[in-house]
Structures are given as structure tokens and as C-alpha cells.
Amino acid sequence: MCLLGMTKTVLKNLFSGPTTERYPFVAKKFLSGTRGKVDIEIEKCIYCGICQRKCPTAAILVTKEPKTWAVNRMSCISCNACVEVCPKKCLALNVKYSACAEKPYQDSFGPEKPHA
Numbered sequence: 001m002c003l004l005g006m007t008k009t010v011l012k013n014l015f016s017g018p019t020t021e022r023y024p025f026v027a028k029k030f031l032s033g034t035r036g037k038v039d040i041e042i043e044k045c046i047y048c049g050i051c052q053r054k055c056p057t058a059a060i061l062v063t064k065e066p067k068t069w070a071v072n073r074m075s076c077i078s079c080n081a082c083v084e085v086c087p088k089k090c091l092a093l094n095v096k097y098s099a100c101a102e103k104p105y106q107d108s109f110g111p112e113k114p115h116a
């Protein structure tokens with residue numbers, strides 16, 4: 001009886017399609033209510049650091065000299081606080097994947113070399 005059940009499962013798995021998605025070739029559908037990840041239009045940023053000061057998890061790091069803006073993806077809780085306070089309206093929570101980053105979990109932007 002047990003062997004029959006196992007055989008059925010094996011046959012079903014052999015002839016059904018893959019259950020995983022081929023990221024990044026096939027875009028994942030996000031669940032409704034997903035808040036997304038914080039994104040920046042870096043050309044509008046004036047590096048004032050207000051977002052860094054308001055971030056409750058210290059996920060953002062801004063430097064004036066050199067001009068850099070970075071977010072630690074593992075610390076961000078998608079609370080939207082930085083988006084609300086940005087005077088240049090250059091932050092937004094977007095539902096999309098991050099591109100591969102040089103440093104794991106951190107996305108850095110800026111006209112000058114991002115900080116380490």
C-alpha cells in the first residue's frame with residue numbers, strides 16, 4: 001500500500017512541470033499588500049541625511065562628501081518613514097527585485113564612489 005502511494009508520487013513528479021520559477025527569467029508575481037523595497041532616484045537626492053535620521057532601523061547611510069546614499073536591505077522593514085520625510089520626493093517603496101549588488105544586502109548609489 002505504501003509502495004503504491006510512493007510510486008504514484010514518483011510518477012506524478014516525473015511527468016509534471018517544475019514547481020520552481022526560473023528567476024530572473026520569469027518575473028515573480030508579488031502578493032497583494034506587498035510593501036516592496038525602498039528605491040531612490042539618485043539624481044534628485046541632495047544628500048541632506050534626513051532619511052537616515054528618521055529611519056527607525058538605521059538601514060540608510062548617507063554621506064555628503066563623497067556624495068553617497070546606501071540602504072541595508074536586511075535592516076529595512078519597509079516602514080515608509082524615509083519616503084514620507086524626503087524633501088526632494090526621491091524615495092519610494094517599489095515592488096521589484098534588487099539587482100545584484102557588490103556587497104550582499106546593500107544597495108549603494110551616488111555620483112561618487114560608494115562607501116565601503
Ligand code: SF4
Binds near residue numbers: 044069
Ligand atoms: S531625505 Fe531624500 S534628499 Fe535627503 S538624503 Fe534622503 S533621499 Fe536624499
Ligand code: SF4
Binds near residue numbers: 057071075076079
Ligand atoms: S522604509 Fe523604513 S526601515 Fe526601510 S529604509 Fe526607509 S525608513 Fe528605514
